Amino acid sequence: MSSYPILDQKDTRSGFGAGLLELGRSNPNVVGLCADLTGSLKMDAFQKEFPERFFQIGIAEANMMGIAAGLTIGGKIPFTGTFANFSTGRVYDQIRQSIAYAGKNVKICASHAGLTLGEDGATHQILEDIGLMRMLPGMTVIVPCDYNQTRQATIAIAAHEGPVYLRFGRPKWPVFIPNELPFQIGKAQRLIEGSDVSIFACGHLVWRALQAAEELKKNGVSAEVINVHTIKPLDLDAVLASVGKTGCAVTCEEHNRYGGLGDAIAQALATHKPAPQEYVAVNDSFGESGTPDQLLQKYGLDVPDIVKAVGRVMKRK
Amino acid sequence: MTSSPSVATSPETTVSELQRIASQIRRDIVRQVHGCQSGHPGGSLGCADYFTALYFHVLRHDPAKWDMDGKEQDLFFLSNGHISPAWYSTLARSGYFPVKELATFRKLNSRLQGHPTTHEGLPGVRMASGSLGQGLSVGIGAALAKKLNGDGKLVYTLHGDGELQEGQIWEAAMYAAGNKVDNLISTVDYNGRQIDGDVDDVLPLGDLKAKWLAFGWDVLETNGNDMDALLKTFATAKSRTGKGKPVMILMRTEMGQGVDFMMNSHAWHGIAPNDEQLASALSQLEETLGDY
Ligand SMILES: Cc1ncc(C[n+]2csc(CCOP(=O)(O)OP(=O)(O)O)c2C)c(N)n1
Ligand SMILES: [Mg+2]
Numbered sequence: 001m002s003s004y005p006i007l008d009q010k011d012t013r014s015g016f017g018a019g020l021l022e023l024g025r026s027n028p029n030v031v032g033l034c035a036d037l038t039g040s041l042k043m044d045a046f047q048k049e050f051p052e053r054f055f056q057i058g059i060a061e062a063n064m065m066g067i068a069a070g071l072t073i074g075g076k077i078p079f080t081g082t083f084a085n086f087s088t089g090r091v092y093d094q095i096r097q098s099i100a101y102a103g104k105n106v107k108i109c110a111s112h113a114g115l116t117l118g119e120d121g122a123t124h125q126i127l128e129d130i131g132l133m134r135m136l137p138g139m140t141v142i143v144p145c146d147y148n149q150t151r152q153a154t155i156a157i158a159a160h161e162g163p164v165y166l167r168f169g170r171p172k173w174p175v176f177i178p179n180e181l182p183f184q185i186g187k188a189q190r191l192i193e194g195s196d197v198s199i200f201a202c203g204h205l206v207w208r209a210l211q212a213a214e215e216l217k218k219n220g221v222s223a224e225v226i227n228v229h230t231i232k233p234l235d236l237d238a239v240l241a242s243v244g245k246t247g248c249a250v251t252c253e254e255h256n257r258y259g260g261l262g263d264a265i266a267q268a269l270a271t272h273k274p275a276p277q278e279y280v281a282v283n284d285s286f287g288e289s290g291t292p293d294q295l296l297q298k299y300g301l302d303v304p305d306i307v308k309a310v311g312r313v314m315k316r317k
Numbered sequence: 318m319t320s321s322p323s324v325a326t327s328p329e330t331t332v333s334e335l336q337r338i339a340s341q342i343r344r345d346i347v348r349q350v351h352g353c354q355s356g357h358p359g360g361s362l363g364c365a366d367y368f369t370a371l372y373f374h375v376l377r378h379d380p381a382k383w384d385m386d387g388k389e390q391d392l393f394f395l396s397n398g399h400i401s402p403a404w405y406s407t408l409a410r411s412g413y414f415p416v417k418e419l420a421t422f423r424k425l426n427s428r429l430q431g432h433p434t435t436h437e438g439l440p441g442v443r444m445a446s447g448s449l450g451q452g453l454s455v456g457i458g459a460a461l462a463k464k465l466n467g468d469g470k471l472v473y474t475l476h477g478d479g480e481l482q483e484g485q486i487w488e489a490a491m492y493a494a495g496n497k498v499d500n501l502i503s504t505v506d507y508n509g510r511q512i513d514g515d516v517d518d519v520l521p522l523g524d525l526k527a528k529w530l531a532f533g534w535d536v537l538e539t540n541g542n543d544m545d546a547l548l549k550t551f552a553t554a555k556s557r558t559g560k561g562k563p564v565m566i567l568m569r570t571e572m573g574q575g576v577d578f579m580m581n582s583h584a585w586h587g588i589a590p591n592d593e594q595l596a597s598a599l600s601q602l603e604e605t606l607g608d609y
Pocket of ligand 2: 477478479506507508509510511
């Protein structure tokens with residue numbers, strides 16, 4: 001398929017809420033925890049239907065991570081919900097010791113990630129969380145790209161044994177992944193086939209990458225677009241096969257240029273098949289208040305930025 | 318140049334003058350939040366009287382001599398950073414930056430970020446906040462620096478009541494009492510509300526007064542929407558500094574105070590009024606100093 005029609009406009013966090021509700025109905029071991037952001041995380045439907053399996057922790061994220069870790073002892077599958085900043089940076093050592101090192105089956109579900117949370121500004125716009133979570137041994141890191149995929153991923157991680165970081169966002173965003181497209185943890189999706197450049201993207205920027213590919217096509221550039229929804233473990237085969245064909249890579253993420261998807265791909269290429277790469281990522285800065293579109297533009301994460309990065313990288317082949 | 322006059326701070330400012338300033342600050346709050354269709358009017362309105370009393374009567378500060386170190390000035394730290402519109406209005410109206418800049422709140426390239434920050438160099442702000450629970454520790458640090466510098470001025474901090482659910486607050490509480498940080502006057506906006514509902518439903522704080530007393534603080538209680546009571550409480554609080562204990566003011570407020578439809582629930586914690594609601598809100602708040 002070379003084009004993806006917009007099926008709807010929905011926020012990815014609602015995909016999480018929908019997936020969690022389905023899990024509640026199908027798996028009695030699934031429990032939810034939230035730190036005074038039930039509405040923002042779209043966990044209210046789960047809370048309403050399964051009040052005895054929902055734990056309102058209050059504004060106490062460190063406590064939430066510890067309680068979640070404890071709930072796994074006895075077979076529960078805890079899904080914690082708060083903003084991405086308070087899901088990671090705020091509670092790094094609690095995650096590191098009580099969840100990752102202890103090998104506990106906790107699903108850390110994080111909304112309002114990246115710049116696109118908008119007006120709340122830099123204190124809430126974490127751009128370092130993928131890096132933080134990627135560095136933890138045994139942590140699976142998933143960044144789905146739209147509502148449908150976030151719903152699928154939420155359901156999929158319940159069946160995966162081990163700690164998971166699931167990152168999604170606040171704004172309404174195009175829904176374009178058909179429900180029939182299967183989601184498999186660790187398996188990247190080639191959304192557009194191409195031969196000149198491999199564009200690897202995750203999260204909200206997958207849609208931007210698809211738009212960039214359309215633009216490039218008009219200029220006679222054949223871009224392959226790969227949705228790397230699982231950043232760890234990285235789908236090495238998919239990365240190497242694509243770059244083996246195209247000879248260069250552009251990575252797109254709503255994250256700092258350090259530590260995220262770009263670095264994961266760069267590491268894979270450097271150690272297996274060196275090839276030129278360009279980053280579309282935040283250039284080592286904090287964010288600020290603004291609308292999602294304004295911020296993606298100002299911080300260089302928009303369609304023209306991807307197109308330009310492709311131009312640069314192809315010259316380096 | 319400001320589009321409307323700022324008000325000079327003076328210890329003689331009377332209760333009725335302060336109430337007039339608070340009314341303008343409340344107008345500024347709802348207009349800022351309406352202007353960008355985001356932000357937190359509820360807690361901001363509830364604390365408008367506190368900010369007015371503090372900046373226009375209590376604090377010994379000179380906006381014209383603002384600098385980061387604030388030596389020989391009283392300092393203030395906002396730990397519940399989401400009520401930034403109240404603080405921004407107060408800072409602008411007391412002369413820290415042009416009042417017209419309030420129109421840029423939460424917009425791209427503004428110094429008035431959604432949550433207060435030092436990153437854009439806004440005068441009056443000495444610490445970033447927004448992630449809750451961190452401001453008491455910062456206040457303690459600044460109070461310790463004052464002691465090291467032989468600076469007899471005071472440090473003030475403000476916190477939400479939901480914010481007290483964060484463990485760091487209690488680490489700080491223990492530290493301040495254990496180390497006799499007695500140049501610190503902290504206040505809790507005890508409005509009984511947070512995002513998901515009433516504090517008692519989300520996670521009850523229990524006997525808050527007994528808790529702070531047990532942690533070794535000197536505790537005062539007041540009505541944060543009664544200017545006269547606030548001034549008296551601040552005076553008492555000041556008189557209790559320097560006596561070996563940090564001072565806590567448990568300040569009862571009404572979320573949304575001054576705008577009838579924003580009161581009596583948690584609903585207006587973090588949503589913006591539409592045009593109609595703005596008009597209704599402004600009709601309840603006298604324009605006393607000139608809108609920005
Ligand atoms: C560490 C952290 N967790 C969660 C949030 C999201 N949040 C912003 S305001 C708020 C509720 C705060 O309640 P309270 O302190 O009582 O303030 P009020 O609602 O009364 O203004 C929450 C949970 C945050 N800003 N920081
Ligand atoms: Mg409150």
